[in-house]
Amino acid sequence: MKAEIVSTGTELLLGETLNTSTHYLTGKLSSLGIEVDYHTTVGDNSQRLEQVLHKAIERSDLLITTGGLGPTADDLTKELVAKVLDLKMEKDSVSLEQIKQFFDRRKAPMPSSNEKQAFFPEGSKILPNPIGTAPGAIIEKGGKTVIILPGPPFEMEPMFNNYVWPELARIVGPNAVRMNERVIKVFGIGESALEKVLDELMNLPNLTLALLAKRAEMHIRLVARSTKITSGEALKALDEVEEEIRRRLGNKVFGRDQETMVGIVGQALNSQNLTISTAESCTGGLLGAAFTQEPGSSRFYLGGVVSYSNSLKRGILGVSEESLKAFGAVSEEVAKEMAEGIRSKTGSNLAISTTGIAGPDGGSDEKPVGLVYIGFATSKGVHAQKFQFYGERESVRQLTVQAALNEVRLRLLCKQ
Amino acid sequence: MKAEIVSTGTELLLGETLNTSTHYLTGKLSSLGIEVDYHTTVGDNSQRLEQVLHKAIERSDLLITTGGLGPTADDLTKELVAKVLDLKMEKDSVSLEQIKQFFDRRKAPMPSSNEKQAFFPEGSKILPNPIGTAPGAIIEKGGKTVIILPGPPFEMEPMFNNYVWPELARIVGPNAVRMNERVIKVFGIGESALEKVLDELMNLPNLTLALLAKRAEMHIRLVARSTKITSGEALKALDEVEEEIRRRLGNKVFGRDQETMVGIVGQALNSQNLTISTAESCTGGLLGAAFTQEPGSSRFYLGGVVSYSNSLKRGILGVSEESLKAFGAVSEEVAKEMAEGIRSKTGSNLAISTTGIAGPDGGSDEKPVGLVYIGFATSKGVHAQKFQFYGERESVRQLTVQAALNEVRLRLLCKQ
Numbered sequence: 001m002k003a004e005i006v007s008t009g010t011e012l013l014l015g016e017t018l019n020t021s022t023h024y025l026t027g028k029l030s031s032l033g034i035e036v037d038y039h040t041t042v043g044d045n046s047q048r049l050e051q052v053l054h055k056a057i058e059r060s061d062l063l064i065t066t067g068g069l070g071p072t073a074d075d076l077t078k079e080l081v082a083k084v085l086d087l088k089m090e091k092d093s094v095s096l097e098q099i100k101q102f103f104d105r106r107k108a109p110m111p112s113s114n115e116k117q118a119f120f121p122e123g124s125k126i127l128p129n130p131i132g133t134a135p136g137a138i139i140e141k142g143g144k145t146v147i148i149l150p151g152p153p154f155e156m157e158p159m160f161n162n163y164v165w166p167e168l169a170r171i172v173g174p175n176a177v178r179m180n181e182r183v184i185k186v187f188g189i190g191e192s193a194l195e196k197v198l199d200e201l202m203n204l205p206n207l208t209l210a211l212l213a214k215r216a217e218m219h220i221r222l223v224a225r226s227t228k229i230t231s232g233e234a235l236k237a238l239d240e241v242e243e244e245i246r247r248r249l250g251n252k253v254f255g256r257d258q259e260t261m262v263g264i265v266g267q268a269l270n271s272q273n274l275t276i277s278t279a280e281s282c283t284g285g286l287l288g289a290a291f292t293q294e295p296g297s298s299r300f301y302l303g304g305v306v307s308y309s310n311s312l313k314r315g316i317l318g319v320s321e322e323s324l325k326a327f328g329a330v331s332e333e334v335a336k337e338m339a340e341g342i343r344s345k346t347g348s349n350l351a352i353s354t355t356g357i358a359g360p361d362g363g364s365d366e367k368p369v370g371l372v373y374i375g376f377a378t379s380k381g382v383h384a385q386k387f388q389f390y391g392e393r394e395s396v397r398q399l400t401v402q403a404a405l406n407e408v409r410l411r412l413l414c415k416q
Numbered sequence: 417m418k419a420e421i422v423s424t425g426t427e428l429l430l431g432e433t434l435n436t437s438t439h440y441l442t443g444k445l446s447s448l449g450i451e452v453d454y455h456t457t458v459g460d461n462s463q464r465l466e467q468v469l470h471k472a473i474e475r476s477d478l479l480i481t482t483g484g485l486g487p488t489a490d491d492l493t494k495e496l497v498a499k500v501l502d503l504k505m506e507k508d509s510v511s512l513e514q515i516k517q518f519f520d521r522r523k524a525p526m527p528s529s530n531e532k533q534a535f536f537p538e539g540s541k542i543l544p545n546p547i548g549t550a551p552g553a554i555i556e557k558g559g560k561t562v563i564i565l566p567g568p569p570f571e572m573e574p575m576f577n578n579y580v581w582p583e584l585a586r587i588v589g590p591n592a593v594r595m596n597e598r599v600i601k602v603f604g605i606g607e608s609a610l611e612k613v614l615d616e617l618m619n620l621p622n623l624t625l626a627l628l629a630k631r632a633e634m635h636i637r638l639v640a641r642s643t644k645i646t647s648g649e650a651l652k653a654l655d656e657v658e659e660e661i662r663r664r665l666g667n668k669v670f671g672r673d674q675e676t677m678v679g680i681v682g683q684a685l686n687s688q689n690l691t692i693s694t695a696e697s698c699t700g701g702l703l704g705a706a707f708t709q710e711p712g713s714s715r716f717y718l719g720g721v722v723s724y725s726n727s728l729k730r731g732i733l734g735v736s737e738e739s740l741k742a743f744g745a746v747s748e749e750v751a752k753e754m755a756e757g758i759r760s761k762t763g764s765n766l767a768i769s770t771t772g773i774a775g776p777d778g779g780s781d782e783k784p785v786g787l788v789y790i791g792f793a794t795s796k797g798v799h800a801q802k803f804q805f806y807g808e809r810e811s812v813r814q815l816t817v818q819a820a821l822n823e824v825r826l827r828l829l830c831k832q
Contacts, residue, residue, distance in 0.1 A: 013452045015443025016626060016637075019435065022457075027431025036429045037464060041438075041455035048453060181430075192487055192527035211488070212427055215570065221432070278722070280701070284708025285694075288701025288722040295777055295809060297700075303728040306694070306704040308719035312762060316721070316732060346728060361711055390521060391547050393711060395570065 001172060003029055003062035004038040006052055008077055009151050012067075013043045021066045021153050028160065032168055033178025033225070034062065044074040053077075053084045057144055062171075064164075067151030069134035071113040077148060078137065082121035085141050089119045092126055095135045102133050124148075127163040131155045138167060145171065177225045180234040184220040184245055185255045187406050194218055197248050206237050215395060216402035217254075217261070220245060251413055254406065261405045262290045268412040269300035274349040276408065278304030279317055279342035281329065282356035282372060286401045302346045307338065317341030330355050332373050335384035339375030350411070351377040352404050356387075358396045372400045374407055417588060419445055419478035420454040422468055424493055425567055428483075429459045437482045437569050444576065448584055449594035449641075450478065460490040469493075469500045473560055478584075483567030485550035487529040493564055494553065498537035501557050505535045508542055511551045518549050540564075543579040547571045554583060561587065590644035598654045600636040600661055601671045603822050610634055613664050622653050631811060632818035633670075633677070636661060670825060677821045678706045684828040685716035685766075692824065693762040694720030695733055695754035697745065698772035698788060702817045718762045723754065733757030746771050748789050751800035755791035766827070767793040768820050772803075774812045788816045790823055 005025050011017040019041060026036050037060065042052045049068070056063045068077030082089050096118035103110040120126060120137050127136035127149075134150040136159050147164055149156045172178070186194065191213050195202065198220070202209050207224040222241055226234035246253050255264050269276060278287045284306055291301040305316050310329055313319040319337040327333040335355050343351035356372030363369035370389040375382060385407065389399040421441055427433040435457060442452050453476065458468045465484070472479045484493030498505050512534035519526040536542060536553045543552035543565075550566040552575050563580055565572045588594070602610065607629050611618065614636070618625055623640040638657055642650035662669050671680050685692060694703045700722055707717040721732050726745055729735040735753040743749040751771050759767035772788030779785035786805040791798060801823065805815045 012455070013442060014446045015439055015441075015452075016628075018439045019455070023431055023434045025431075026429060030430045036431075037459065037461075038468075039429070039435070039455070039457035043453065045453075052454075190522075190524070192530055193524070195488060195529065196527060210426060212432070213568065221427075221430075277728075278701075280704070283705070284713075284717075285696070285701030285704025285706075285720070285722065288696070288724070289699070289705050289813075290701075292700025292722075292724060293810065293813075295775070298724055301700075301724055303722040303724035304701070305721050305732070306701065306708075306719040308704070308708060308714055308717050309762075312693075312719040316761060345732060346725075359711070388522075390518075392570070392574075394709065395547070397705075397709075 001034050001062060001176065002060045003034045003036050003064065004040065004056050004060045005036060005064050005066070006056055007039070007041045007066045007151070008044060008049055009041075009067040010043045012041050021149075021151065021156050024153065024157060025064055025066070025160065028165065029064075029168070030179060032172055033176050034168065034172060044068060044076065046076050046080060049076060050080045050084065053080055057084055057146065061143070062145045062147070064147045064149060066149045066156055069117065069136070069148065069150045071111065071117055071133070075116075078120055081139065081146055081148060085121060085139065085144075085146065087121040087123065087139070087141070090122045092118050092120055092124075092135075095120075095126055095128075098128065098135070099133045127159050129155055129159060131158065136163070138164070174228040177227060178231070180224045180226055180231060180238060182222045182238045182242060183257050184222065184242060184253055185259065185261075186218045186220060186249060186252050187216070187254050187261065187402060188252050189218065189249070191218060194220070198245065201241060201244065204241065207234075207241060209241070216399045251410060254409060261402055261409065263294060265405050265408050265412070266291070266294060266297060266300060268409065269350075272412060274412070275300055275302050276350040276352065277302045277342045277346040277348040279338035279351065279353035279375070280304060280306050281308060281313070281338070281354055282358045283354045283397055283400050283404070284308060286397055287352070287354060287404055290401050290405065302348045305342055305345070313338060316345070318344075328367070330357055330367055330371060330373060332384040332386065335373035335375035336377070336382045337375075339377035339384070340382050343377040349378065350408065351375075352408055353377075353384075354400050354404055356389075356396070356400055358393045358400075360393060370396050372396070372403070374400070374404050376407055376411060378411070417450050417478060417592070418476045419450045419452050419480065420456065420472050420476045421452060421480050421482070422472055423455070423457045423482045423567070424460060424465055425457075425483040426459040428457050437565075437567065437572055440569065440573060441480055441482070441576065444581065445480075445584070447595045447597050448581075448588055449592045450584065450588060460484060460492065462492050462496060465492060466496045466500065469496055473500055473562065477559070478561045478563070480563045480565065480580075482565045482572055485533065485552070485564065485566045487527065487533055487549065491532075494536060497555065497562055497564060501537060501555065501562065503537040503539065503555070503557070506538045508534050508536055508540075508551075511536075511542055511544075514544065514551070515549045543575050545571055545575060547574065552579070554580070593641055593643055594647070596640045596642055596647055596650040596654060598638045598658060599673050600638070600658060600669055601675065601677075602634045602636060602665060602668050603632070603670050603677065603818060604668045605634060605665070607634060610636070614661065617657060617660065620657065623650075623657060625657070632815045667826060667829060670822065677818055677825065679710060681821050681824050681828070682707070682710055682713060682716060684825065688828060690765040690828075691716055691718050691762075692766040692768065693718045693758045693764040695758035695767065695769040695791070696720060696722050697724060697729070697754070697770060698774045699770045699813050699816050699820070700724060702813055703768070703770060703820055706817050706821065718764045721758055721761070729754060732761065734760075744783070746773055746783055746787060746789060748800040748802065751789035751791035752793070752798045753791075755793035755800070756798050759793045765794065766824065768824055769793075769800075770816050770820055772812070772816055774809045774816075776809060786812050788812070788819070790816070790820050792823055792827060794827075
């Protein structure tokens with residue numbers, strides 16, 4: 001079943017409004033196994049909108065439209081869908097009554113312009129809109145299904161969930177091919193290198209594999225198609241490929257699906273009953289912010305120091321004047337002393353530190369922008385690792401946070 | 417000049433990635449007075465992408481594409497644009513060199529697959545990509561302009577601003593109707609209250625005014641249309657309305673256009689030669705991260721403590737056991753002691769502290785989720801202010817950061 005989404009609204013074509021409705025609907029359709037081939041946005045222009053609707057109905061089985069259901073003259077979606085499908089417009093007295101009541105509740109007379117919101121292509125299944133004055137509609141003709149929804153997300157989303165989702169589930173039925181998805185999340189390897197490692201897995205017959213480069217991680221997205229009945233085999237295929245990917249990438253794989261790096265690290269700290277603290281320079285607090293973004297992080301995260309100035313590195317963390325002089329603030333030595341310093345201050349089991357040159361300024365030949373040292377201290381001792389990151393300031397900072405979290409993850413994996 | 421935007425990427429058609437690039441580009445084109453008639457998104461499917469590109473080039477003067485410039489086999493945008501425009505693909509040795517250097521910097525050999533990223537339709541004006549391995553291109557043929565940009569926003573946006581914007585400004589020329597935009601940024605007042613205050617300014621004849629609710633601030637977007645020649649009057653109109661808005665809202669207005677709350681605060685600290693430090697509980701490092709997101713923040717930001725646990729509040733900040741017992745960690749008393757504590761530790765001129773209940777758990781009747789105290793310490797003394805925020809955990813944290821920065825801003829305005 002091939003679907004597409006057409007959104008109309010001049011505000012979308014002026015860059016005022018971000019088109020979140022299309023994103024929302026696309027996710028819903030995908031999970032039902034309905035393949036969305038096109039998104040099209042067009043303004044409130046009858047000629048262009050008619051052409052777009054005509055093309056969409058011609059090439060797709062399912063068309064969902066958002067917007068253009070308002071009371072004003074340039075709201076034309078229903079009228080043009082009717083024209084393209086060669087259907088008359090008919091008044092729905094129930095809808096008209098509900099629109100009148102909408103205004104009654106607001107102690108206001110219904111403007112005559114709103115009457116048009118009660119007209120629909122003949123044979124429409126009408127979708128009530130308890131929030132606004134624009135009902136939606138489902139129209140089926142000649143094997144094509146057109147679903148007309150209002151533009152505002154807070155009207156469209158409940159209407160979709162209450163009326164459209166069950167309808168689509170019925171239409172696709174138990175034999176429909178749906179997508180069984182799994183996302184494997186990887187840190188510490190680039191896109192091209194990853195492609196090499198995965199090699200022939202990139203073109204398997206029974207599932208598709210796609211790479212998505214995120215700012216500080218790579219996602220491997222696996223999709224196995226199946227019917228509701230055969231979903232067992234699909235899941236088996238996903239398990240096998242995931243196992244193979246993990247075999248090839250080892251502990252570069254940090255999680256899957258909804259799992260996040262910081263979530264994984266938090267779980268590991270909890271399950272091992274360990275506490276951690278942070279000493280941050282170049283990340284300026286981002287690492288602490290990451291640890292604390294999830295509720296319940298106070299169980300394992302004691303806190304930390306943002307030692308952005310050398311005086312704080314000395315004063316609170318007890319980094320030695322000598323090290324700062326001899327090696328500079330961005331050095332293995334100072335990273336170690338920062339981690340040791342915060343650990344002894346807080347009495348946490350583990351401590352992690354970041355010091356680096358986030359840029360754009362402050363780089364030199366021997367210490368270029370993106371040079372970062374991450375220190376890691378435990379009761380067993382302390383060590384620091386050197387990283388060279390690339391990209392603008394915020395990327396370097398985010399990559400440092402992710403690398404620091406990954407450092408903790410790897411340590412916890414080897415139960416150190 | 418009629419423009420459209422075509423974005424390609426299967427992740428967009430799976431509902432994984434929200435299409436922010438199209439929104440970004442549309443806003444930029446609108447401000448140049450370039451009318452965007454269509455947005456189209458299509459997956460990494462050569463047949464569908466070719467059809468979409470063909471249609472777009474046929475009906476529009478300007479086509480901007482995003483995505484499909486990667487090293488993998490299904491990245492086909494350049495190749496298909498060349499096919500539609502009947503142009504050969506040519507290797508650009510400069511780009512190839514830059515891509516090689518990209519890998520050299522990472523001490524990695526360039527995978528042969530990346531070579532295709534150095535091929536462009538003949539006659540392309542090539543747009544360097546300092547952040548990634550995918551250069552962009554501008555192609556002009558038969559009165560049509562095609563601009564090819566990478567998919568990731570953090571690569572696409574700088575490329576657009578550095579190379580495409582000036583080019584487009586040249587193409588539209590001085591007589592094109594452009595939108596003169598100004599954004600007034602406000603903190604501490606809600607959308608409906610703001611609507612009331614602005615009242616008749618919402619419907620002025622010579623410019624449009626729109627309210628955009630951001631997570632922790634409100635933006636008032638003013639747009640006055642003009643040609644390049646008449647832009648003087650438009651700017652005058654904007655100035656007058658901005659002045660009136662500032663008169664009505666007073667110091668609730670914190671900045672405009674590209675200015676950010678933290679940028680404004682940083683400038684004020686610099687110009688007054690003041691240093692600041694932070695003591696964070698509920699914000700967990702976000703406040704420090706905000707201060708340090710701009711280069712050069714080390715001039716005024718000394719650092720701080722993330723005292724997520726009471727032991728750190730006591731241990732490093734010297735918050736008294738009595739206060740923690742008597743008033744609890746989320747209290748005016750503790751907020752004050754945190755601010756005093758970090759100020760005396762760091763010797764900064766100013767210090768700011770945050771303690772609150774970010775939620776979703778940990779709330780009670782007398783201390784509900786969203787209750788936040790912000791402490792502010794100077795040589796003249798210390799005080800704390802109480803806030804009640806609403807929304808989910810991350811909103812409460814972001815609102816707290818913004819309120820803390822705003823607290824500093826207001827203090828600096830009154831030169832305290």
